[in-house]
Amino acid sequence: MEEKRFSHLRELLVDTKPVDIAEAMEEMGEEAPESTIIVFRLLPKDLAAEVFSYLSTAEQLSIVGALHEKQLKNIVEELNFDDKIDFLEEMPANVVKRILKNVTEEERTLINQFLNYPEYSAGSLMTIEYIDLKKEMTVFEALQHIRTTGVDKETIYTCYVLNETRKLEGIVSLRKLVLAEAHMLIEDLMDEDLINTSTWDDQEEVADLFKKYDLMTLPVVDQEGRLVGIITIDDIVDVIEQENTEDFEKMAALLPGDEEYLDASILTMAKKRLPWLLILMISATFTGSIISRFEDVLQAVVVLAAAIPMLMDTAGNAGNQSSTLVIRGIALGEIELEDYLQVLWKEFRISLLVGLMLGLINFVRMLLIVESSVLVAVTVSFTLSLTVVMAKIFGGLMPIIAKKMKVDPAIMAGPLITTIVDAMALIVYFNMASLILGIH
Amino acid sequence: MEEKRFSHLRELLVDTKPVDIAEAMEEMGEEAPESTIIVFRLLPKDLAAEVFSYLSTAEQLSIVGALHEKQLKNIVEELNFDDKIDFLEEMPANVVKRILKNVTEEERTLINQFLNYPEYSAGSLMTIEYIDLKKEMTVFEALQHIRTTGVDKETIYTCYVLNETRKLEGIVSLRKLVLAEAHMLIEDLMDEDLINTSTWDDQEEVADLFKKYDLMTLPVVDQEGRLVGIITIDDIVDVIEQENTEDFEKMAALLPGDEEYLDASILTMAKKRLPWLLILMISATFTGSIISRFEDVLQAVVVLAAAIPMLMDTAGNAGNQSSTLVIRGIALGEIELEDYLQVLWKEFRISLLVGLMLGLINFVRMLLIVESSVLVAVTVSFTLSLTVVMAKIFGGLMPIIAKKMKVDPAIMAGPLITTIVDAMALIVYFNMASLILGIH
Numbered sequence: 001m002e003e004k005r006f007s008h009l010r011e012l013l014v015d016t017k018p019v020d021i022a023e024a025m026e027e028m029g030e031e032a033p034e035s036t037i038i039v040f041r042l043l044p045k046d047l048a049a050e051v052f053s054y055l056s057t058a059e060q061l062s063i064v065g066a067l068h069e070k071q072l073k074n075i076v077e078e079l080n081f082d083d084k085i086d087f088l089e090e091m092p093a094n095v096v097k098r099i100l101k102n103v104t105e106e107e108r109t110l111i112n113q114f115l116n117y118p119e120y121s122a123g124s125l126m127t128i129e130y131i132d133l134k135k136e137m138t139v140f141e142a143l144q145h146i147r148t149t150g151v152d153k154e155t156i157y158t159c160y161v162l163n164e165t166r167k168l169e170g171i172v173s174l175r176k177l178v179l180a181e182a183h184m185l186i187e188d189l190m191d192e193d194l195i196n197t198s199t200w201d202d203q204e205e206v207a208d209l210f211k212k213y214d215l216m217t218l219p220v221v222d223q224e225g226r227l228v229g230i231i232t233i234d235d236i237v238d239v240i241e242q243e244n245t246e247d248f249e250k251m252a253a254l255l256p257g258d259e260e261y262l263d264a265s266i267l268t269m270a271k272k273r274l275p276w277l278l279i280l281m282i283s284a285t286f287t288g289s290i291i292s293r294f295e296d297v298l299q300a301v302v303v304l305a306a307a308i309p310m311l312m313d314t315a316g317n318a319g320n321q322s323s324t325l326v327i328r329g330i331a332l333g334e335i336e337l338e339d340y341l342q343v344l345w346k347e348f349r350i351s352l353l354v355g356l357m358l359g360l361i362n363f364v365r366m367l368l369i370v371e372s373s374v375l376v377a378v379t380v381s382f383t384l385s386l387t388v389v390m391a392k393i394f395g396g397l398m399p400i401i402a403k404k405m406k407v408d409p410a411i412m413a414g415p416l417i418t419t420i421v422d423a424m425a426l427i428v429y430f431n432m433a434s435l436i437l438g439i440h
Numbered sequence: 441m442e443e444k445r446f447s448h449l450r451e452l453l454v455d456t457k458p459v460d461i462a463e464a465m466e467e468m469g470e471e472a473p474e475s476t477i478i479v480f481r482l483l484p485k486d487l488a489a490e491v492f493s494y495l496s497t498a499e500q501l502s503i504v505g506a507l508h509e510k511q512l513k514n515i516v517e518e519l520n521f522d523d524k525i526d527f528l529e530e531m532p533a534n535v536v537k538r539i540l541k542n543v544t545e546e547e548r549t550l551i552n553q554f555l556n557y558p559e560y561s562a563g564s565l566m567t568i569e570y571i572d573l574k575k576e577m578t579v580f581e582a583l584q585h586i587r588t589t590g591v592d593k594e595t596i597y598t599c600y601v602l603n604e605t606r607k608l609e610g611i612v613s614l615r616k617l618v619l620a621e622a623h624m625l626i627e628d629l630m631d632e633d634l635i636n637t638s639t640w641d642d643q644e645e646v647a648d649l650f651k652k653y654d655l656m657t658l659p660v661v662d663q664e665g666r667l668v669g670i671i672t673i674d675d676i677v678d679v680i681e682q683e684n685t686e687d688f689e690k691m692a693a694l695l696p697g698d699e700e701y702l703d704a705s706i707l708t709m710a711k712k713r714l715p716w717l718l719i720l721m722i723s724a725t726f727t728g729s730i731i732s733r734f735e736d737v738l739q740a741v742v743v744l745a746a747a748i749p750m751l752m753d754t755a756g757n758a759g760n761q762s763s764t765l766v767i768r769g770i771a772l773g774e775i776e777l778e779d780y781l782q783v784l785w786k787e788f789r790i791s792l793l794v795g796l797m798l799g800l801i802n803f804v805r806m807l808l809i810v811e812s813s814v815l816v817a818v819t820v821s822f823t824l825s826l827t828v829v830m831a832k833i834f835g836g837l838m839p840i841i842a843k844k845m846k847v848d849p850a851i852m853a854g855p856l857i858t859t860i861v862d863a864m865a866l867i868v869y870f871n872m873a874s875l876i877l878g879i880h
Contacts, residue, residue: 214674234654244684252764261769270793287749309727317855324692329701353710415757
């Protein structure tokens with residue numbers, strides 16, 4: 001590659017979206033790590049910082065390793081404050097030390113304070129780059145203030161009105177400022193009835209506030225009502241996906257974790273998977289012991305064994321459907337604790353309808369296709385209908401009970417419900433068989 | 441209630457967030473429907489429209505029924521254009537007719553055009569209330585234009601630069617305008633390298649663009665590049681939750697649907713649940729026929745039957761874990777089609793680790809607690825390890841194969857995977873038993 005080609009490449013890069021450059025670098029990094037450094041060095045300082053914030057931790061580390069002290073300092077200076085914190089959180093201690101060496105005393109204190117906010121808290125999401133106004137300002141003065149201080153701010157569309165002790169008194173949108181007369185006072189324009197959160201609040205609650213009130217930004221205040229930072233919607237979109245992923249994982253008997261599938265090590269992955277598999281395996285042996293207990297019934301009518309997978313699977317699926325709908329309803333705020341009777345009544349009627357349909361279809365199938373005896377067909381079909389009803393009521397109520405007991409409803413999904421309703425199904429089945437077929 | 445109490449209530453309401461008023465009305469509506477109408481009538485026109493847009497379809501219908509022609513007209517006029525479309529989409533034909541009677545010819549045409557965009561398309565998400573600028577304008581002129589036309593716009597933070605044929609030439613943020621010098625030309629400030637979408641694009645793709653580029657708004661253009669509307673992030677947050685709900689439902693063997701759990705009728709709910717339950721029930725009978733085929737093995741060593749639930753459940757759970765992680769990885773863009781070999785290799789190593797651990801623990805358990813014979817314990821434990829490996833590789837690859845075949849990967853989750861790996865587990869089990877225990 002010659003000098004000319006580089007300057008051409010640089011021109012191309014400047015016209016490309018930062019996230020697309022980052023994506024291309026990640027792909028290149030797999031085959032030719034040194035070329036990603038070359039591309040990165042070609043980027044102008046501000047673009048480089050933006051691209052850097054989109055890179056994976058692994059790629060960031062390899063770039064940090066290749067940069068000189070001064071280049072690194074430039075990049076870190078250009079990073080948005082919240083991206084800076086995210087980046088430092090992921091870096092090993094020696095890199096953090098190397099970076100903190102190069103910042104001012106004041107910024108170091110601030111960074112350390114932010115690094116101490118618990119993961120998944122409002123504090124860990126916020127940035128300090130906001131516009132602050134005073135209520136005595138006129139619109140004209142406020143706009144002047146925004147023009148002089150706005151360049152480095154994460155957003156200028158919502159401005160925060162603070163008093164001399166930095167207590168948050170109100171917010172005013174740039175929209176209001178632009179549409180108002182120049183001589184009007186901020187005090188008369190600002191919205192005092194504001195939604196806020198505190199540094200220690202959970203990110204899920206923060207996301208719920210954004211969703212409920214259609215917010216773009218949310219102020220974070222301390223116990224004295226002083227503004228400590230703001231959270232912007234782009235970070236909330238990531239939180240929503242994170243929380244959904246966590247629910248998906250819990251519902252599939254996985255311990256939730258942060259790492260992307262392709263990045264996680266085999267050991268991390270095994271640790272995510274083993275605990276629940278083990279618990280559920282042990283639980284399933286109890287289901288097995290039910291079969292042992294009714295060995296004589298099975299031995300008397302061996303054909304009964306063939307229906308076991310169908311009964312267990314259908315019970316599990318039916319319970320799983322109900323628990324998933326209720327878990328999702330709770331997560332989206334559509335179902336509250338006090339709705340449990342409604343859920344019960346609803347699941348009862350649906351399960352009756354679905355259970356009877358399935359039982360009927362199975363009855364016909366067994367008579368016509370398998371050519372079972374009527375009594376065996378009755379035993380299996382009746383068990384099927386009954387377990388669907390039990391599974392659905394159980395599946396619908398367990399997430400609500402979990403929520404009531406302050407346990408995440410998401411764990412009351414598929415695998416756990418399946419294991420329990422499997423046992424239910426077998427108990428009903430063998431008792432029905434004893435009763436209807438007269439085996440003792 | 442007296443006149444005084446009403447005016448007091450009204451004052452209270454004006455200071456309350458619209459979504460909170462809507463929520464309170466919904467709760468009141470369950471017990472005293474007429475009082476919701478009274479509260480609604482107390483609201484000033486603009487607040488009433490905002491509250492109205494947050495109400496459920498059922499509540500909207502009951503209010504529309506109680507309003508006079510003129511009141512209804514006022515509310516509809518005040519609604520944001522996209523809220524108006526959402527509302528009309530949900531209303532029965534006679535209500536739509538009643539409302540369209542009251543709007544101008546021009547608006548009626550526009551509404552009808554918007555009502556025709558397919559559900560879940562970019563067109564159905566967009567609004568027409570945006571700011572348009574010309575590239576010849578100066579910053580001063582542009583800000584003047586925003587001040588005179590901005591009041592009714594959904595957002596003024598992103599402005600769209602159009603030529604005389606309404607072709608989109610660039611976008612410029614209010615941030616840039618406010619920070620720029622008054623005499624500068626829009627042409628020199630605008631960003632021409634813009635991300636856009638077309639009316640027929642799927643909402644999931646639109647949401648992916650927002651997530652990838654951290655967008656606040658996205659322009660929607662027609663085939664000639666003319667701007668037809670804009671999509672804002674608040675609607676995208678809803679889309680993200682909708683798409684996640686759809687995945688949760690598909691992964692729990694449910695047909696996806698729009699209605700909230702508590703609002704959906706029993707019949708709608710049964711229709712959501714029955715098809716997959718039926719398909720999976722029929723599939724599970726094949727699993728059952730495997731048991732029938734190996735009846736002699738079971739009859740020779742009845743104790744083998746007791747391990748069937750444990751083997752089936754563990755295989756299902758193991759496969760389910762892998763498929764869920766891969767489905768989620770695909771949904772979040774972390775796993776691409778070409779990564780299939782990586783997934784295969786990863787699942788192989790993890791499943792070997794997890795499978796061996798589970799097999800070992802089970803072997804010890806069977807010897808010490810159940811006091812099985814060594815050969816039976818070997819049969820069960822070896823089957824367990826082997827099926828975990830098979831289930832995880834199968835569970836990890838199926839979503840990618842589905843994606844390759846343009847089927848939604850989400851259906852390759854729990855229930856379907858479980859049914860298939862159950863059958864695998866049994867076939868391995870009985871063959872192992874025949875082999876190790878020497879039963880023919």
